[in-house]
Amino acid sequence: MKLVIAIIQPHRLDSVRDALIAIGNEGMTVSEVRGYGRQKGHKEVYRGAEYTIAFIPKLKVEVAVSDERAETVVEAIRKAAHTGKIGDGKIFVVDLESALRVRTGERDTDAL
Amino acid sequence: MINGGDTAWLLMSSALVLMMTLPALGFFYAGLVQAKNILSILFQCFAIAAVVSLLWFGFVYSEAFSGTGAWIGDLNAAFLVNMARGAVHPGTAIPESVFVMFQMTFAIITPALIIGAYVERIKFGAVLLFSSLWLILVYAPVCHWVWGGGVFAAAGVMDFAGGIVVHLTAGLSAIVAAWTLGPRLGFPKSIQPPHAPWMVMVGAAFLWVGWFGFNAGSALKSGADAGMAMLATHLAAATATCVWVAIEWVKYGKPSLVGAVTGAVAGLATITPASGFVGPLGAVALGIVGGAVCYVAVMVVKRGFKVDDALDVLGVHGVGGALGSLLVPFMVGLGTGGVALARPLLAQFAVQGEAVIVVGIWSLAVTYLLIRVVKLAAGWRIGQEAEVQGLDFASHGETGYHTAG
Numbered sequence: 001m002k003l004v005i006a007i008i009q010p011h012r013l014d015s016v017r018d019a020l021i022a023i024g025n026e027g028m029t030v031s032e033v034r035g036y037g038r039q040k041g042h043k044e045v046y047r048g049a050e051y052t053i054a055f056i057p058k059l060k061v062e063v064a065v066s067d068e069r070a071e072t073v074v075e076a077i078r079k080a081a082h083t084g085k086i087g088d089g090k091i092f093v094v095d096l097e098s099a100l101r102v103r104t105g106e107r108d109t110d111a112l
Numbered sequence: 113m114i115n116g117g118d119t120a121w122l123l124m125s126s127a128l129v130l131m132m133t134l135p136a137l138g139f140f141y142a143g144l145v146q147a148k149n150i151l152s153i154l155f156q157c158f159a160i161a162a163v164v165s166l167l168w169f170g171f172v173y174s175e176a177f178s179g180t181g182a183w184i185g186d187l188n189a190a191f192l193v194n195m196a197r198g199a200v201h202p203g204t205a206i207p208e209s210v211f212v213m214f215q216m217t218f219a220i221i222t223p224a225l226i227i228g229a230y231v232e233r234i235k236f237g238a239v240l241l242f243s244s245l246w247l248i249l250v251y252a253p254v255c256h257w258v259w260g261g262g263v264f265a266a267a268g269v270m271d272f273a274g275g276i277v278v279h280l281t282a283g284l285s286a287i288v289a290a291w292t293l294g295p296r297l298g299f300p301k302s303i304q305p306p307h308a309p310w311m312v313m314v315g316a317a318f319l320w321v322g323w324f325g326f327n328a329g330s331a332l333k334s335g336a337d338a339g340m341a342m343l344a345t346h347l348a349a350a351t352a353t354c355v356w357v358a359i360e361w362v363k364y365g366k367p368s369l370v371g372a373v374t375g376a377v378a379g380l381a382t383i384t385p386a387s388g389f390v391g392p393l394g395a396v397a398l399g400i401v402g403g404a405v406c407y408v409a410v411m412v413v414k415r416g417f418k419v420d421d422a423l424d425v426l427g428v429h430g431v432g433g434a435l436g437s438l439l440v441p442f443m444v445g446l447g448t449g450g451v452a453l454a455r456p457l458l459a460q461f462a463v464q465g466e467a468v469i470v471v472g473i474w475s476l477a478v479t480y481l482l483i484r485v486v487k488l489a490a491g492w493r494i495g496q497e498a499e500v501q502g503l504d505f506a507s508h509g510e511t512g513y514h515t516a517g
Contacts, residue, residue, distance in 0.1 A: 051305035
């Protein structure tokens with residue numbers, strides 16, 4: 001199993017969700033996060049004073065999938081999150097050791 | 113004789129002006145600070161409203177408005193002991209109780225305006241002591257000089273609703289407070305931006321509406337003067353908003369909400385002393401000058417003075433109030449609807465200038481001296497650890513937002 005972790009632009013969440021539903025993915029977890037990449041934050045001006053916003057709000061999407069579906073999910077997220085502008089984010093894939101559905105006790109791929 | 117219409121308008125105006133402090137000024141300032149200090153601002157406004165009210169009742173109203181002294185009132189109205197239920201305020205057709213209440217709301221907002229200079233780094237006890245002493249030693253005497261029958265009232269100064277009494281005193285005292293306190297940690301390089309610009313707009317919007325009571329209420333009666341004052345107030349605010357937005361649009365390519373609402377408040381401060389004297393055209397002219405000059409003043413104080421007047425009390429209120437006060441004589445004759453000057457134009461200008469200078473020096477000097485007293489008695493700046501943690505939890509044990517950030 002794999003855990004797909006995508007850091008995306010907040011306004012791309014709906015299209016990412018639609019894309020995951022379209023490929024039959026069953027669930028996802030979203031959290032609000034802040035960070036920066038190569039863009040190094042941005043500047044804002046209030047009353048003539050310039051402020052550096054070092055950490056920009058992003059969303060972290062986490063999806064647990066079977067090994068064979070991982071690439072499909074990654075590609076779906078990439079397409080849906082893509083705008084072509086700086087700040088589109090990153091997708092990480094890590095090995096997932098086990099999974100358990102709390103309600104039924106099902107394990108691993110049965111629990112996804 | 114008490115007039116029902118006049119009384120009704122002044123009752124309404126008193127409520128509007130209290131609304132300018134609770135919650136308008138609180139929102140206006142709280143949105144500009146970091147999330148960890150929001151409650152401290154709201155609480156400072158609330159606490160000043162309560163403490164000033166009791167002092168006003170105790171003896172400060174009397175100090176400002178009782179007696180015929182040139183420099184200070186007397187104590188005949190202390191604790192309002194001699195105020196009969198049906199007493200009429202001299203020279204008006206409103207009850208004395210309503211006049212006391214209306215002026216009390218001005219006494220509340222003036223020290224509260226100074227909050228903008230010392231946000232995010234002051235001890236709460238120091239806020240209470242400073243505001244109290246400042247009310248007694250700066251606000252009340254100046255109020256007496258200009259509105260209570262003192263020297264500048266006798267000289268015929270034109271300050272309809274407080275360009276000198278409210279905005280000039282608060283603006284200049286603010287810069288002294290900011291200077292004696294020192295800048296916030298990290299100023300100017302790593303200061304955090306306003307945590308809630310939307311809240312700044314909500315505050316400014318309440319201020320704008322409340323200002324109708326502030327300015328049109330200062331006619332002390334219902335009728336033509338109040339009507340023209342409200343119109344002038346509104347036009348100046350709208351004009352200064354457009355001016356500030358235009359400057360930002362040209363300079364930065366993007367007009368900002370915080371800029372727009374700051375422009376509105378600058379226009380409102382500038383029209384305040386002139387509101388009951390000018391016609392619509394004079395109001396628009398003051399809006400243009402107020403918006404442009406206050407914009408420059410904010411930049412100069414921030415970059416030139418290197419003093420952390422955090423929320424621009426001097427640049428917006430002090431400069432706006434002084435500007436309007438100095439320009440009144442030149443603006444009344446613009447178009448129709450203004451009043452006639454009581455003396456030649458330059459003579460009137462001299463009176464205005466004299467009042468601005470004397471009140472300015474008084475505000476700076478007395479504020480500096482009383483801060484020395486506050487430092488000894490209550491302390492002044494909060495500890496570094498508390499400043500980093502934020503005043504909400506450090507001073508009040510409360511948290512504005514139970515989230516990260």
